[in-house]
Each structure stands twice: as structure tokens, then as C-alpha cells.
Amino acid sequence: MPAAYLIVEMNITDPTRYQQYMAEAPAAVKAAGGEYLVRGGRHEALEGDWQPHRVAVLRxxxxxxxKAFYDGEAYTRxxxxxxGATDYFNMVLVEGVAAPV
Structure with missing residues (x-):
């Protein structure tokens, strides 16, 4: 069964309020079997016109x-x-490729 990835782009406009979210989100991700692969950090667009302010990738x-994590009671809360902490917060769920046999 292939892994799945949540890819997120956001623009944080209220860092203090966003800190409340980030104080609780990592524990919920871990409890659901997920892990952060990318959480902010240096980035640049190499092709196209996508210019996200901040990117996160979870596996x-x-x-x-x-999907159960996203729809679950903990993450819903x-x-x-x-x-009110972001100008935008876009998230896509994508299934990875199956590992070669």
C-alpha cells in the first residue's frame, strides 16, 4: 500500500494565533501515524508561476x-x-506510488 502525502501552502498573517494551531497539530499528526517531511523552510519556484509563502508536506x-486524520475529531478541533491566522491555507491529499516489487 503506497504512502499518502498532504501538501499544504499557506500565508500566515497572524503568527501568534497560528502558534496555537502549531502547538497542537504535530501531536495529532503523530497520533494518526503521520510525520512532517517539510514544515516551512527555504524554497523557490523552479518552473511555473507558483509562489507560495510557506509550504508543508506530511506523509x-x-x-x-x-483522510481519517483530516476528518477526525482531533484535527477538526x-x-x-x-x-483567522492565515490569508489562505490550501491542502491537497495525494497518494504516492507503490514501492517496486
Whole structure:
């Protein structure tokens, strides 16, 4: 079963409020079997016109586990903490490729 990835782009406009979200989100990600691969950091557009302010990438063991995390009670509550802290917060869930046999 291939891993799944949550790819997020955001523009944080209220860092103090966003800190409340970040104080709780990592524990919920870990409890759901996920891990952060990218969380901010240096980036640059190499092709196209995509210019995100901040990027995060999370990996989960499966698409279903990532979806269960997103829809789960814990993350639903935690998501509410970031309301009003970002200009935009875009997230996509994508299934990875199956490991070669």
C-alpha cells in the first residue's frame, strides 16, 4: 500500500494565533501515524508561476489514514485554531506510488 502525502501552502498573517494551531497539530499528526517531511523552510519556484509563502508536506502510511486524520475529531478541533491566522491555507491529499516489487 503506497504512502499518502498532504501538501499544504499557506500565508500566515497572524503568527501568534497560528502558534496555537502549531502547538497542537504535530501531536495529532503523530497520533494518526503521520510525520512532517517539510514544515516551512527555504524554497523557490523552479518552473511555473507558483509562489507560495510557506509550504508543508506530511506523509501518512496510507491515503485512508491521511483522510481519517483530516476528518477526525482531533484535527477538526485543531483546524479551528488557525481560523483567522492565515490569508489562505490550501491542502491537497495525494497518494504516492507503490514501492517496486
Amino acid at each position: 501518512f502510511p496510507s491515503y485512508e489514514q491521511a 485543531i483546524r479551528a485554531l488557525r481560523h
